[in-house]
Amino acid sequence: MAPTGSTTRATPRRGKLDLDPVTVRKARTLARQAGRPIVSLAKQHTTVSVERATLRLAGLSGADADGIPWVNRLLDAVRGDVGLEHGVSLPVWDALVRGEADDLSTLAQKAAAGSVRFRLPEGRDLTRAGAAARKQVGAGIKRVDGRRRERDRLVKRWGDPDHQPWIYLIVATGDIYEDIPQAQQAAREGADVIAVIRSTGQSLLDYVPEGATREGFAGTYATQENFRLMRAALDESSRELGRYVRLTNYASGLCMPEIAALAGLERLDMMLNDSMYGILFRDINPVRTFVDQRFSRQVHARAGIIINTGEDNYLTTADAVEAAHTVTVSQLLNEYFAKEAGLEDWQLGLGHAFEITPELPDSFRMELAHALLARELFPKAPLKWMPPTRHMTGDVFRGYMLDAFFNLAGVMTGQSILLVGMMTEAVVTPWLSDRDLALQNVRYVMNAAGNLHEDFVPAPDGFIVQRARQVVGESIELLERIVEHEGKHGLLEAIADGTFGLMKRPSDAGRGLDGVARKAPGYLNPASEILEEKS
Structure with a gap:
């Protein structure tokens, strides 16, 4: 009992989980140590997609x-x-300066016909080619800057949603002209972010299709024209609804840098862009992926685009309880890679998911622990919370209930972006009526719960707090093993060993490896030069 006249003060908690700041700093330090060799590797290499993205920024x-x-x-x-070792810029603009063609389009056509040859310029020719390349590519990046300013003006004019989390809904029929009315109707029914998922397999195409597309498989092709059409349609909806409706697509796969450039030119607002997803789930070569993702994230940083990372995918192949720490490790790595490339906290839509087996006792408490941990580790990041998919059985009533619990967990833990779950997951591609019911579910939970996250404080040293601390501890152990792994590139070796998502992906194999080149002395890429200044 305290002496008469004196007062006792409890030590204030550090957030709802009372995480030890020294431990959190250690986790970030280890992620930085694991990521630095990968960044060095990325800086030493280029890829066919990085070089093609540069040509696209130049207007081709x-x-x-x-x-x-x-x-x-x-x-x-x-x-x-x-x-490819010197980049595409010097040979291309040397040819233009020499008068081989009047513009990039004509030069490309002549090159395809075999009527022009390329060389590496020297002396004065090298200087002239470099200046011409910097001028034209720089003009393209200024167009990206202009689209970012345009977004800022429109958000100021129409406003942001007056609630969080933002409601994120997927629309993709394969036909862009069918996607547009569905997206607009979804916005009227409350969606704040429209995601047009890509046609199955596009991530493995080493080119970006051209024009508006009307056929796709479980999604719609990501093309510059499709981006333009959907952005224009959602601008109409934003004007109608009095709030800015955001557009999402996918900057992943073999054309990650090019799609990022096209997204910047067409004012997309969010892009799925994960540092390891393509490696683990599409068997794309790790070096190719890390080189491409760094350049693409530099473009996203410049364009003011929010990235969404893909940690939720790990839990579709690995157990959501046993592998929870791999999600946290990936989030920490994604944060490091993103900030190194110039992205700011408000652009880090780090991913996580509601994928614990529903039959597991205390599964909801454990989901709350994982979600709250992500929220407190990354307090300034717009986290993207993903709905249950792995344990959807085709029982739409059970699925609807699971999605309601997911929505509730999102509201209770202060998530920023909530992807709308579908009760017909694993049955059919959702119909408009399915989306309407799913949005009703979200609206009911958000309205009924209100600001419940303000009142939800787990018991000190209770189940939720102890689980969160356990995951942090396991994350540090894994990062220590990665950093201490034999060889210079511990993360590459950890990926090869199947550490993430149980997928074993060696760095000397995988799709797209033949599109990687080590930079030679004298390498020039004006886009990289400009973007590097930003990052």
Whole structure:
């Protein structure tokens, strides 16, 4: 008992989980140590997609009669003559300065026909080619800057949603002209973010299709024209509804840098962009992926785009309880890679998911622990909370209930972006009526719960707090093993060992490896130069 006249003060808690700040700093330090060799590796290499993205920023678009983009045709011709090690910029603008063609489009057509040869310029020719390349690519990046300013003006004019989490809904029929009315109707029914998922398999195409597309498989092709059409349609909806409706697509796969550039040019607002998803779930070469993701994130940083990472995917192949720490480790790595590339906290839509087996006792308490841990580790980041998919059985009533628990967990733990779960997951591609019911579920929970996250404080040293601390401890153990792994690139070796998502992906194999080149002395990429200044 305290002496008479004196007062006792409890030590204030550090957030609802009372995480030890020294332990949290240690986790971030280890993530930085694990990530630095990967960044060095990325800086030392280029890829065909990085070079094609540079040509796209310079204004080259269109495709030949077979649908192969001119950026592919031009790059292939340059690579055939002088290789990729010096980049595409010097040979291309040297040819333009020499008068081989009046513009990039004509040069690409002549290159495809074999009527022009490329060289590595020297002396005064090198200086002139470099200046011309910097001027034209720089103009393209200024267009990206202009689209970012345009977004800022429109958000100021129409406003943001007056609630959180933002409601994120997927729309993708395969036909962009069918997607548009569905997206607009979804916005009227309360969706704040519209995601147009890509056609199955597009991530494995080493080119970006051209034009508006009307056929896709479980999604719609990501093309510049499809981006333009949907952004224009959602601007109409934003004007109608008096709030800015955001547009999401996917900057992943073999064309990650190019799609990022097109997203910046067409004012997309969010892009799925994970540092390891393509490696683990699409068997894309790890070096190719890390090089491409760094460049793409530099573009996203410049364009003011929010990235969404893919940690939820780990829990579709690994157990959500046993592998919870791999999600946290990936979030920490994604944070490091993103900030190193110039992204700010408000652009880090780090992913996590509601995927614990429902039959497990205390599963909801454990979901709350994981969700609250992500929220407190990354307090300034717009976290993206993903609904249950792995344990959807086709029982739509059970599925609807699971989604309601997911929505409640999101509200209770202060998530920022909530992807709407579908009761018909694992049954059919959702109908409009399915989306309407799903949105009703979200609206009911958000309205009924209100600001419940303000009142939800787990018991000190209770089940939720202890579980969160356990996950942090396991995350640090895994990061220590990665950092101490034999060899210079511990993260690459951990990926090869199947540490994440139980997928074993060696760094000397996988799709797209032949599209990677180590930079030679004298390498030039004006886009990288400009973006590097930002990051």
